[in-house]
Amino acid sequence: MDFSIKLNALALRTDAALESWVPATPADAPAGPARIHAAMRYSLQAGGKRLRPALALAAADLGGADPDAALPLAAALECVHTYSLIHDDLPCMDDDDLRRGRPTCHRAFDEATALLAGDALLAQAFVIVAEAYADRPALAAALTRELAAACSGARLVGGQMQDLLAERSGPSTAADLEFIHLNKTAALLECSLVCGGLVAGLPAAALADLRRAGRHLGLAFQIVDDVLDATADTAALGKTAGKDARAGKTTYVSLHGIETARRLAAAETDRARAAFGALPGDPTFLLGLADLMLSRRS
Amino acid sequence: MDFSIKLNALALRTDAALESWVPATPADAPAGPARIHAAMRYSLQAGGKRLRPALALAAADLGGADPDAALPLAAALECVHTYSLIHDDLPCMDDDDLRRGRPTCHRAFDEATALLAGDALLAQAFVIVAEAYADRPALAAALTRELAAACSGARLVGGQMQDLLAERSGPSTAADLEFIHLNKTAALLECSLVCGGLVAGLPAAALADLRRAGRHLGLAFQIVDDVLDATADTAALGKTAGKDARAGKTTYVSLHGIETARRLAAAETDRARAAFGALPGDPTFLLGLADLMLSRRS
Numbered sequence: 001m002d003f004s005i006k007l008n009a010l011a012l013r014t015d016a017a018l019e020s021w022v023p024a025t026p027a028d029a030p031a032g033p034a035r036i037h038a039a040m041r042y043s044l045q046a047g048g049k050r051l052r053p054a055l056a057l058a059a060a061d062l063g064g065a066d067p068d069a070a071l072p073l074a075a076a077l078e079c080v081h082t083y084s085l086i087h088d089d090l091p092c093m094d095d096d097d098l099r100r101g102r103p104t105c106h107r108a109f110d111e112a113t114a115l116l117a118g119d120a121l122l123a124q125a126f127v128i129v130a131e132a133y134a135d136r137p138a139l140a141a142a143l144t145r146e147l148a149a150a151c152s153g154a155r156l157v158g159g160q161m162q163d164l165l166a167e168r169s170g171p172s173t174a175a176d177l178e179f180i181h182l183n184k185t186a187a188l189l190e191c192s193l194v195c196g197g198l199v200a201g202l203p204a205a206a207l208a209d210l211r212r213a214g215r216h217l218g219l220a221f222q223i224v225d226d227v228l229d230a231t232a233d234t235a236a237l238g239k240t241a242g243k244d245a246r247a248g249k250t251t252y253v254s255l256h257g258i259e260t261a262r263r264l265a266a267a268e269t270d271r272a273r274a275a276f277g278a279l280p281g282d283p284t285f286l287l288g289l290a291d292l293m294l295s296r297r298s
Numbered sequence: 299m300d301f302s303i304k305l306n307a308l309a310l311r312t313d314a315a316l317e318s319w320v321p322a323t324p325a326d327a328p329a330g331p332a333r334i335h336a337a338m339r340y341s342l343q344a345g346g347k348r349l350r351p352a353l354a355l356a357a358a359d360l361g362g363a364d365p366d367a368a369l370p371l372a373a374a375l376e377c378v379h380t381y382s383l384i385h386d387d388l389p390c391m392d393d394d395d396l397r398r399g400r401p402t403c404h405r406a407f408d409e410a411t412a413l414l415a416g417d418a419l420l421a422q423a424f425v426i427v428a429e430a431y432a433d434r435p436a437l438a439a440a441l442t443r444e445l446a447a448a449c450s451g452a453r454l455v456g457g458q459m460q461d462l463l464a465e466r467s468g469p470s471t472a473a474d475l476e477f478i479h480l481n482k483t484a485a486l487l488e489c490s491l492v493c494g495g496l497v498a499g500l501p502a503a504a505l506a507d508l509r510r511a512g513r514h515l516g517l518a519f520q521i522v523d524d525v526l527d528a529t530a531d532t533a534a535l536g537k538t539a540g541k542d543a544r545a546g547k548t549t550y551v552s553l554h555g556i557e558t559a560r561r562l563a564a565a566e567t568d569r570a571r572a573a574f575g576a577l578p579g580d581p582t583f584l585l586g587l588a589d590l591m592l593s594r595r596s
Contacts, residue, residue, distance in 0.1 A: 145428035151424075153421070164330075
């Protein structure tokens with residue numbers, strides 16, 4: 001199947017999983033939960049590329065899992081990703097008005113609602129995993145462990161804190177920058193691939209390859225983000241462009257220049273491709289995802 | 299054993315569990331995670347009464363569980379409770395400067411750090427459950443399911459949103475108020491008792507009794523909160539007193555007056571005591587906890 005057709009099909013299946021796994025807002029629901037669920041769905045439906053779900057579904061597919069088995073996981077990963085975006089956009093964090101071309105959650109609703117909707121999305125990820133895999137408790141427990149570790153103060157949250165501290169204290173070193181990217185970005189990509197492998201019951205060696213691939217994809221992804229912030233315009237990006245330079249933020253572009261940054265992103269992508277190539281099964285689609293993440297325009 | 303000695307012993311054991319299950323901040327840690335972990339520990343160590351851990355440990359004890367088996371659960375529950383306090387205190391929520399007699403997390407650190415520390419505490423609860431009960435995966439999955447459901451947009455977060463909406467839109471009905479208390483407060487008390495019962499392997503009927511007891515304890519707890527806000531002073535309370543009346547907030551006191559509110563709290567406590575009395579095992583300590591929650595002064 002053509003890569004972009006398959007990617008689109010996975011995104012549609014992820015959307016359907018989100019539709020069934022994130023509570024809707026019946027007309028007679030109490031106002032509090034109704035507003036929370038509306039805000040959760042607003043941000044989930046903002047047209048993300050569903051890259052983390054695609055990574056999880058593709059990793060599960062490698063092991064020949066039932067094609068539907070990883071869909072709740074895919075929905076859970078998108079809930080975690082969306083929670084992190086909502087909180088990162090808040091005024092006390094990056095203070096962004098625009099996300100994926102639409103007002104950010106706290107602009108469309110308000111700050112308290114956005115904070116709570118993010119909290120509820122994080123909790124919902126664990127609701128989904130616990131309920132969807134209740135008949136495979138060892139899998140449910142392993143997925144919970146991976147997801148929770150990726151979201152912890154040592155990883156996703158610690159990376160975001162380090163990023164904020166770097167903005168406050170001025171220029172960072174290349175090592176600081178790598179730490180931020182490994183945790184703020186790579187942690188959830190690693191988690192997506194490894195959890196997909198867990199659903200498919202892949203052996204430990206394959207899980208280690210998936211984790212390694214996620215690490216390099218995460219670094220490539222974030223270097224590309226730095227390049228796009230410096231080269232794309234806000235309309236194409238769907239979020240405010242040029243923020244890094246205006247904020248005097250250390251990025252791969254400020255450290256190395258645009259051309260070297262592009263080369264570094266390509267090198268990280270090559271490392272991810274090599275890890276995918278070591279896996280059992282046909283890695284064609286995963287290699288396509290790695291290329292897409294390198295060549296994306298937004 | 300005397301009630302208050304036992305309660306104190308459980309709190310000390312919970313503190314030790316938190317010490318071992320919440321990451322410390324080694325001197326060579328990167329600044330981001332170090333700051334997050336410091337903020338998490340600051341709020342965890344603010345001298346809470348550890349009521350949710352005590353409920354969980356006491357419920358587990360009913361089933362004759364290994365006394366240490368429920369300690370990681372106790373730590374996880376306190377992480378969830380502390381996350382909810384940190385986020386509720388933020389400027390965009392209740393905007394509180396004082397919690398348990400000390401500056402709130404965002405006052406002691408800053409708003410971004412407090413937001414992230416809350417996020418990390420929620421994630422840490424799931425890390426703890428997944429890691430501590432990894433050798434009992436069915437239990438780990440069941441605990442994750444209970445905890446996540448209690449934290450969801452339908453319950454803890456939905457109740458907090460409803461509370462904020464009620465403050466914005468003026469007087470609430472008694473039914474609205476009950477909805478807020480059942481979700482904002484009772485959800486986590488129910489969860490504490492039920493999860494304690496799960497660790498001990500109690501049968502479904504006992505779990506249902508524990509859930510019922512938690513529901514009534516939660517209502518009693520919140521009515522007492524309303525009474526204390528109207529009658530205690532800030533020093534005794536350790537948080538700002540008299541806020542409800544100043545905000546024109548609907549409470550059990552504004553709806554029913556102080557004496558009737560006190561009577562309603564006692565009636566809910568009686569219902570909780572009846573549910574505890576229906577359980578297998580000796581409920582003496584749980585009955586003591588119910589009485590403490592009714593007669594507390596802060």
